[in-house]
Amino acid sequence: MSKLAPPKSPQTYAQKVASKEANILRAAKTTFAEKGYAGLRMSGVARRAGVAEGTVYSYFSSKDDLIRALVGEYWAELTCDARAAIKGHNGTFPKLRALAQFHIDGLIARYDYAELTITLGRQSGSAVSFTDEVRAFVRVFDEVFKKGQDRGEIDRAAEVWIARDLFYGSLEYSARTLILRGAGNPTQAVVDNLMQCLRARYSAQYRPRPDGIAAPETLLRRQEAVTSKLEAICAKLAAPTG
Amino acid sequence: MSKLAPPKSPQTYAQKVASKEANILRAAKTTFAEKGYAGLRMSGVARRAGVAEGTVYSYFSSKDDLIRALVGEYWAELTCDARAAIKGHNGTFPKLRALAQFHIDGLIARYDYAELTITLGRQSGSAVSFTDEVRAFVRVFDEVFKKGQDRGEIDRAAEVWIARDLFYGSLEYSARTLILRGAGNPTQAVVDNLMQCLRARYSAQYRPRPDGIAAPETLLRRQEAVTSKLEAICAKLAAPTG
DNA sequence: GGCTCAAATTGAGTTTGACTCATTATTTTT
DNA sequence: AAAAATAATGAGTCAAACTCAATTTGAGCC
Numbered sequence: 199m200s201k202l203a204p205p206k207s208p209q210t211y212a213q214k215v216a217s218k219e220a221n222i223l224r225a226a227k228t229t230f231a232e233k234g235y236a237g238l239r240m241s242g243v244a245r246r247a248g249v250a251e252g253t254v255y256s257y258f259s260s261k262d263d264l265i266r267a268l269v270g271e272y273w274a275e276l277t278c279d280a281r282a283a284i285k286g287h288n289g290t291f292p293k294l295r296a297l298a299q300f301h302i303d304g305l306i307a308r309y310d311y312a313e314l315t316i317t318l319g320r321q322s323g324s325a326v327s328f329t330d331e332v333r334a335f336v337r338v339f340d341e342v343f344k345k346g347q348d349r350g351e352i353d354r355a356a357e358v359w360i361a362r363d364l365f366y367g368s369l370e371y372s373a374r375t376l377i378l379r380g381a382g383n384p385t386q387a388v389v390d391n392l393m394q395c396l397r398a399r400y401s402a403q404y405r406p407r408p409d410g411i412a413a414p415e416t417l418l419r420r421q422e423a424v425t426s427k428l429e430a431i432c433a434k435l436a437a438p439t440g
Numbered sequence: 441m442s443k444l445a446p447p448k449s450p451q452t453y454a455q456k457v458a459s460k461e462a463n464i465l466r467a468a469k470t471t472f473a474e475k476g477y478a479g480l481r482m483s484g485v486a487r488r489a490g491v492a493e494g495t496v497y498s499y500f501s502s503k504d505d506l507i508r509a510l511v512g513e514y515w516a517e518l519t520c521d522a523r524a525a526i527k528g529h530n531g532t533f534p535k536l537r538a539l540a541q542f543h544i545d546g547l548i549a550r551y552d553y554a555e556l557t558i559t560l561g562r563q564s565g566s567a568v569s570f571t572d573e574v575r576a577f578v579r580v581f582d583e584v585f586k587k588g589q590d591r592g593e594i595d596r597a598a599e600v601w602i603a604r605d606l607f608y609g610s611l612e613y614s615a616r617t618l619i620l621r622g623a624g625n626p627t628q629a630v631v632d633n634l635m636q637c638l639r640a641r642y643s644a645q646y647r648p649r650p651d652g653i654a655a656p657e658t659l660l661r662r663q664e665a666v667t668s669k670l671e672a673i674c675a676k677l678a679a680p681t682g
Numbered sequence: 683g684g685c686t687c688a689a690a691t692t693g694a695g696t697t698t699g700a701c702t703c704a705t706t707a708t709t710t711t712t
Numbered sequence: 713a714a715a716a717a718t719a720a721t722g723a724g725t726c727a728a729a730c731t732c733a734a735t736t737t738g739a740g741c742c
Contacts, residue, residue, distance in 0.1 A: 218719095240700060250721040252702080261700065316616065317559055359617070360633045367613025368606040374558070375605055378571075391602045391641075398640030399633070427674045460690095482729060492692045494731080503729065684742090691736070698729085707720070712713100 219257050222247045223271065226264055234310060235265060263326040266318050270328030272311045276304060277335045284338070290346030291397060297339060298369060298389045305373035306383055312370060339365055352400050361400060368392055461499050464489045465513065468506055476552060477507060505568040508560050512570030514553045518546060519577045526580070532588030533639060539581060540611055540631045547615035548625055554612055581607055594642050603642060610634055 225246035229238050240261055244251040258264035283300040284293045305312055315332060339362050346352035372388045467488035471480050482503055486493040500506035525542040526535045547554055557574060581604050588594035614630045 239698095251700090252722065253720055255701065256719070259701095313558060313562075316555060319620070320555075357629070357633075360614075360630055363614040363617055363630065364606075364610040364634065364637065367611070368609040370613060371609025372602075372605040375601070378561070387599070388602055388605065391599075392606065395606065395637040395641040399637040427678070428670065431674070431677050481727095493729090494693065495691055497730065498690070501730095686739100686741085688739095689737085692732105692734085694732100694734105696729105696731070698727105700725105700727090702725070703721105703723100705721080705723105707718105709716100709718075711716075 218247075218249065218253075222249065222254055222257055222264075223267060227268055227271075230265070230268060230310075235314060238265075240264075259325050262318060262321065263324055265314060266324065266326040266328055269311055269314050269318065270326070270331045272308075273315070273328060273331035273335050277331070277338060279304075280335065280338045284342065290342060290349070290351045291393065291401070293342045294339070294365070294396060295389060295393050297342065298365065298392055299385065301366070302369045302373050302385045302388060305370060306377060306385065309373060309377055312373070336362055336366065346400075350402055353402050356400055361396070365392070365396070460489075460491065460495075464491065464496055464499055464506075465509060468510055469513075472507070472510060472552075477556060480507075482506075501567050504560060504563065505566055507556060508566065508568040508570055511553055511556050511560065512568070512573045514550075515557070515570060515573035515577050519573070519580060521546075522577065522580045526584065532584060532591070532593045533635060533643070535584045536581070536607070536638060537631060537635050539584065540607065540634055541627065543608070544611045544615050544627045544630060547612060548619060548627065551615060551619055554615070578604055578608060588642075592644055595644055598642055603638070607634070607638070 222243065226238065226243045229243055229246060238261070240254055241251050243264070244254045247254070254264070258267060280297060280300055284296045287293045287296045315328070319329070319332075340358050343352060343356075343358050343361055347354050347356070369388070369392070372385075376383045376385065376388075464485065468480065468485045471485055471488060480503070482496055483493050485506070486496045489496070496506070500509060522539060522542055526538045529535045529538045557570070561571070561574075582600050585594060585598075585600050585603055589596050589598070611630070611634070614627075618625045618627065618630075
């Protein structure tokens, strides 16, 4: 009366449930890849997973929920892959460049997921949500950026979320237009340009001016050198030693 | 036999057809604003327009086509409004800033249209398409940018389409996240940041640094001059001349 | 006005596919 | 092994996009 949940052996039960759920998800993933959102039939997924249609509904309360689970999985995997992709690169900007290149290539390969992220993201009142997974993904950028700020490579006054939206936004939009245009995809030009913008706006150091008036870091180095010398000289002059 | 089209009075006929089509579109627009894409029923649109359901299908071959026509209309209007919004501003960057502010505000007010532009844009084999309208809209950016290049205010080597994708992409993504976050929308911070990036990357002239340290061209020139003098002084002091 | 005919309109009917739920099968508990 | 609880089933429901044979409308002609 006070409690409805019965005692049961959790291992086997949970395993079975999990494996069945995974079966359904796998079937849905394949079907989605083949036919897209509109072409995916719940009956088809059930057949493919080897269960009855009703069973699908006992794991996912609607078609949208099923797809949402798929989208969540996609972003979770993407987060791992993105982390792996930037691992080998040193320094804030090289890491960001690697992330950008990884992301735009991934988007072009599978734009349908990005599309669903937009479409299914706003709908409320659903059991399944993938906002956590998407958040975890964008955090990859945030971490690199913040570390850059800590190290003094990036303007400390900059707001991360604004930079992040510019970063992901321009990449997603570019991916979309490149797909529409259909031609051989010059993704690198897009990434190069984005990095130039980021460097120009966010880099804490001076960088070569486009018109080549002076290489500021050179000037900095000269100034540092000359300052050291001046300090030495000052110390010598100030010393009362004959 | 050779020709099926019969002679008829084109004015009245065309007018009637046009007005009925406009009625249907208006009904659809209102319903869409109230209920969104999924909530819009073809039967409801027909009722509202005062025609039978079949009539709707003689003007628009599917629900998606009807919505597509709506989206096309939206972008066409937006193009006019955007042109009006930048009219009062002088100079490339002020014009771009006005365009950015106009666009992000518009997106936040009616994000559903941007969403549909993405979802319905890729589907092929439809009678209705809105790519022309969208193209006309993005051309507003292109014109300002190219004029800036002609005038020498903007880096002539820059590729317009890359800059455009960065511009619209970051604005649309920011609009989305601002809507999700729901809070009072700091759109101006987004626009400011975007303009800083554009200025830093694309401006052909020098401009003040974001941290307000100094007008760099002046500072750089002074530093270069003073560094040279210091170097000379150091050299003299360090020289073993008695 | 009345006649003819092609085009426009109608709405009852078809189809499709997401979702439900009474029944059956399986597993756990005793 | 019987009872109880839980899971799986798939025929059936239902909503909504879409169709089409029948009807209405209106232009051109006498």
